[in-house]
Amino acid sequence: AQRVTQPEKLLSVFKGAPVELKCNYSYSGSPELFWYVQYSRQRLQLLLRHISRESIKGFTADLNKGETSFHLKKPFAQEEDSAMYYCALSLIMEYGNKLVFGAGTILRVKS
Amino acid sequence: DVKVTQSSRYLVKRTGEKVFLECVQDMDHENMFWYRQDPGLGLRLIYFSYDVKMKEKGDIPEGYSVSREKKERFSLILESASTNQTSMYLCASSLFGAGYGYTFGSGTRLTVV
DSSP states (O other), X not given: OOEEEOOOSEEEEETTSOEEEOOEEEOSSOOEEEEEEXXXXXXXXXXXXXXXXXXXXXXXXXXXXXXXXXXXXXXXXOGGGOEEEXXXXXXEOSSXXXXXXXXXXXXXXXX | OOOEEESOSEEEEOTTOOEEEOEEESSOOSEXXXXXXXXXXXXXXXXXXXXXXXXXXXXXOTTEEEEEEETXXXXXXXXXXXXXXXXXXXXXXXXXXXXXXXXXXOOEEEEEO
């Protein structure tokens, strides 16, 4: 079955420390993966997608098919990075696509 | 700049009431989705629609129905609200294709008492 696992409910780091939010997936096809972020009192928004191989707000994520992982990384955490982060896997269906989300990880950056 | 609009930010309803949650998008997206967001469970798909009058069940459709009479509008209906349907409900839309992300609404926090 298709599944996304985010093993950490909460990740707490100090400002300036490196951040790695873990995401593992289970999918037999070719995966399309995303990271979404929800800041306090804001709507859920797309942070980055693996297909574009971009860096947004200093975050990067590399798809590792061998380890079935798509971890989100940032070398130096900032206080404004504190938010809820969701990893998501896109599933293609006959008439469209849908996203399967992990349970989410709260990132707390302490000063 | 708001592209996906959910009609209510907060709702309080009584057990047994019929509840309508409305969502409108202005991006001409084919796909629309309803999720519920619960702590520790992430986002779970209730229903989705890939075209007008078309709908598909998601992972947790029990107790819900949907309506899509126009491309821009997707409604979620709780036929008889129950306390276990207290949750944050998120609407989203996207273009067709695996590489496209979703655009989310700001959510409706529903409390059933």
